[in-house]
Amino acid sequence: MTGRRVRWLQLVFAVVMLILGRTPAAAQSDATQPAAKWDPRDLNGVWSPAGSSIPNNDITDHVLPGQEIAFTPYGADRYRTIDHSKDATNTCGPAGYMRGIQTPLMPFQIVQNPKIISINMEYMYSFRLIYTDESKHPADIMDYPEWMGHSVGHWEGDTLVVDAIGFKDKTWLDTNGLEHSEKLHMIERFQKTDPNTIRWTVTVEDPVFFAHPFTYAFDFKRLDTRILSYDCGENEKDAAHMKPTLGGTHHNKKVLKFPN
């Protein structure tokens, strides 16, 4: 073995030792951190989006950096012609899951056990179930879509990862007029970043409306309140006087991409 090759092997050995050596050092450093006094997998509580730039649930305000909402030609046409006076909530239909928890002024309550998580929304007084018992989506869910879809979840570390499909196409992704089809597929991540904050990151996939998936996120903050009743029909006086109001109303138009 030449001296040169020996020196080269010594260098490789030194680098490998350095890498290996870093791992226990890093672990040791983490171990010195105080143990969490809160359970990162405990999502129970009343929550509401915080930090919205406006009192609204406009998804374009929450799209992650570098992400864009790219419409298909069909999605673009629908976006331009959507009629807010035909919003399903006008006739007391469910607002749907996304609007139900993105709404800043009406909170939701998570009730959790090891096998199932229920998200109880004040808005339209509705609920959504997430199965965490290793259930699969029903084989015929796409033939029998539901207002809240069908959701199964599992834990990756301390992050709850939820896969949801089977949504009726009558709900919107937000009140500003982002629609979806029954092919909507959502992957959500619920991660507690402190005792009073859940980071909710959603990837939306819908080949009918969007050219490719996009991801947005909200921080949910714990609220010291209780869920109050809300329904649309008790003293409804608006629907009869609504006029056609066409086109999506999003603020951050930079993230909207139109093919035509």
Add this chain to the structure above:
Amino acid sequence: MKSTLASLLAGLILASQPMSAHHAAATKYDENKPITLKGTVTKLEWLNPHVYFYIDVKDSSGNVANWAIESSPPNVLYRRGWKKDSLKVGDTVTVEGSLPREEGLRYVNGRTVTLADGRKIFAGSADGLPGGPPQ
């Protein structure tokens, strides 16, 4: 301190934007039709999906008409500290808001409601929830 004040002010300004509960307010109201009314409260409906109250308004000829003022959902007002008896029948109020797109309706999307002594009632509520007019 400065930033706290700035965010407080920003919050107040944002909170006073007219918003709608279960739909976009612009489907019913026209922001370009502002109106200010002074009248006497005749009734309060503390009900979903929006709180309504009614005021008798006298015009310059002395004719009295009853107007419906639309506000936030009751749960939203409640969390902001307003109660059913915060506004009483007989109170004199000045309402600033906008008229419906439909002609001839005596409805107002209430933006601010001010009592005779200057207190703002249901302040910053003007209606409530997701949605809002097209921007």
